[in-house]
Amino acid sequence: xxxxxxxxxxxxxxxxxxxxxxxxxxxxxxxxxxxxxxxxxxxxxxxxxxxxxxxxxxxxxxxxxxxxxxxxxxxxxxxxxxxxxxxxxxxxxxxxxxxxxxxxxxxxxxxxxxxxxxxxxxxxxxxxxxxxxxxxxxxxxxxxxxxxxxxxxxxxxxxxxxxxxxxxxxxxxxxxxxxxxxxxxxxxxxxxxxxxxxxxxxxxxxxxxxxxxxxxxxxxxxxxxxxxxxxxxxxxxxxxxxxxxxxxxxxxxxxxxxxxxxxxxxxxxxxxxxxxxxxxxxxxxxxxxxxxxxxxxxxxxxxxxxxxxxxxxxxxxxxxxx
Numbered sequence: 001x002x003x004x005x006x007x008x009x010x011x012x013x014x015x016x017x018x019x020x021x022x023x024x025x026x027x028x029x030x031x032x033x034x035x036x037x038x039x040x041x042x043x044x045x046x047x048x049x050x051x052x053x054x055x056x057x058x059x060x061x062x063x064x065x066x067x068x069x070x071x072x073x074x075x076x077x078x079x080x081x082x083x084x085x086x087x088x089x090x091x092x093x094x095x096x097x098x099x100x101x102x103x104x105x106x107x108x109x110x111x112x113x114x115x116x117x118x119x120x121x122x123x124x125x126x127x128x129x130x131x132x133x134x135x136x137x138x139x140x141x142x143x144x145x146x147x148x149x150x151x152x153x154x155x156x157x158x159x160x161x162x163x164x165x166x167x168x169x170x171x172x173x174x175x176x177x178x179x180x181x182x183x184x185x186x187x188x189x190x191x192x193x194x195x196x197x198x199x200x201x202x203x204x205x206x207x208x209x210x211x212x213x214x215x216x217x218x219x220x221x222x223x224x225x226x227x228x229x230x231x232x233x234x235x236x237x238x239x240x241x242x243x244x245x246x247x248x249x250x251x252x253x254x255x256x257x258x259x260x261x262x263x264x265x266x267x268x269x270x271x272x273x274x275x276x277x278x279x280x281x282x283x284x285x286x287x288x289x290x291x292x293x294x295x296x297x298x299x300x301x302x303x304x305x306x307x308x309x310x311x312x313x314x315x316x317x318x319x320x321x322x
Contacts, residue, residue, distance in 0.1 A: 003030040004294060007071040007095075009058050009086055010078035011036040011045060014100045018129065019077050021272050022283055024049060028291040032071050035061070058086055064094055071095060073294065077127075079169050080178025084109045087124070091116050096123040096294050101187045103307035105178050107315055110308045117304070123293055125300035126307040130188040131195060132282045133266035139251050143196055148255030154236045155252040156192060158185040158265075159244035165211045166242070171220050175318065179220030182207065182314055185240040186224060190310045193228055193236040199309070200236075202229040205317040210243045226317055 006029050008015055015034070023031045033053040034045045042054050055061065062070040074090035076083055076099040084104040090097045091113070103126045104110040117124035130136060142148055165171070173179030194200070207221040223243050228236040239248075253260040268282050277284060289301035 001028070001295070003028050004072040004291060005030050005032040005064075005070065006073045006075060007033040007035065007055075007061050008075045008077060009035040009061075009090075010076065011038070011041040012077070012079075014127075015075075015077035016041070016044065017269065017272050018127070018283065019075050019098075019100075020045075020049065021275070021277065022287050023075065025277050026284065026287050026291065029073070029287060033061070058089060061090065061093060061095070073098065073290070075127075076100060079173065080183055081105060081173070083178075084113060087113050088116060091120050091122050091124065094120065094122065096290075098125055098127055098290060100127045101191070101307065101310070102178070102183050102314070103304060103311060105176075105183075107308055107311045110304070110311055114304050114308070123290075123300055124304050125290060125293070126302045126304055127286065128188065128191045128302045128307065128310075129283050129286060130192060130266075131302070132285055133268065134279060134282060135250055135262045135264075135266055136192055137281075138262065139253060139260060140196060142260055143253070147258065148253055148260060149257030151197070151234050151253060151255045153252075153254045154193060154196060154234055155239075155249070156189050156236065157239040157244075157248055157250055158189055159239060159241040159248065161245055162242045163211065163245075171212070171222055171242075172218070173220060174217070175219050175221070180207075180224075181220075181222050181240050181242060182224050182226075182317060186226065186238065186314065186317075187310055189238040189240060190226070190228075190313045191306065193230075193238060194306065194309055194313075197230040197232050197234040197236060199231045200228045200313060201231050203227070203313060203316045203320065205320040207317070207321040221321075224317075226313070228313065 023029045035055045037056045074095040076086045204227040207224040212218040223241040226238040249261045251262045292298040293300045
C-alpha cells in the first residue's frame with residue numbers, strides 16, 4: 001500500500017524535533033512537503049530531507065484529489081494561535097489532520113473543528129504525545145493493574161530551571177493568543193491526569209509571571225500549579241514551571257496499597273534531537289495509529305473530544321487567574 005503523502009505545516013521546535021523525524025521514519029508515511037517561510041529552516045529541510053517539497057505558505061497545499069502534487073495528511077505544528085485556522089483550511093481542502101497540542105485556543109473553536117471534520121468526512125486527531133512517555137505508561141499500567149490499590153493523590157511535574165527571560169513566542173505571546181506555560185506544558189499534564197482518573201469536578205489554579213514580572217504587555221505565565229479534584233475522588237496536583245530551581249519527582253502516586261515515584265523527564269525528546277528513535281512503543285506508536293485510522297483499521301490515537309476536555313480545564317484555570 002502506498003505511503004500517505006504528508007505535508008508538515010511549520011518547522012519550528014515541534015515540527016523539526018518531533019514531527020518531521022517521526023514522519024520520515026515511518027515507512028507508511030512520506031514527508032512530501034514542509035511549509036515554512038524561514039530561510040534557515042528551509043535550508044535545514046533541504047539538508048535533512050532531500051526530495052521534500054518546500055512551500056512558503058499553507059495556501060499552496062493541494063488536497064488528495066491533485067494526483068501529482070496533492071497530499072493525504074496535514075500535520076499542523078505552528079504557534080498555538082494559528083492551529084484552528086490551519087486545521088480548518090486543511091480539512092476544507094480534503095485532508096486528514098494531525099494538530100499539535102493545544103488543539104485550539106478555546107473550547108468553542110475546537111468543537112467547531114470537530115464538527116467540520118465530521119461534515120467533511122475527514123479524520124482529526126491531536127498530538128498529545130506525552131501519553132506515550134515511558135514513565136507515564138508505567139504509571140498508567142500500575143494504576144490500571146490495581147497494584148497501588150485505590151489512588152488518593154497523583155502528583156505530576158514538568159519543571160525546568162531557565163531563570164533568564166526567553167524570547168520564545170510561548171512566553172512573549174499574550175495568553176489570549178496562546179502564550180504561557182499552561183497551554184505549553186500544562187496541556188500535557190492535564191491530558192495525562194484525565195487519562196488516568198477521568199473527569200474533573202473542581203479546579204484550583206495559581207499562575208505567575210516570574211521572569212518578566214512587571215514588564216508591560218507580558219501576561220504569559222512561566223510558573224503555574226493546578227489542583228484537580230476528579231469525579232473518581234482522586235486529587236491531581238500538577239506543577240509546571242520554567243523557574244523551578246530544584247529537581248523534584250516527575251510523578252508521585254499515593255494509593256491505599258502502595259506508592260510510586262519516578263524522577264527525570266522521558267528521554268525521547270532528547271533522543272529525537274540527536275537523530276535517534278529508540279522506543280518503538282513511544283512516539284512512533286502515535287503515527288502508526290494515525291496510519292491505521294486513515295486506512296480504516298482502527299481509531300485515531302487521540303480522540304479530539306479528549307483534547308476538548310483539556311481545553312475545558314484550561315479555560316477554567318484561566319478564569320481563576322485573570
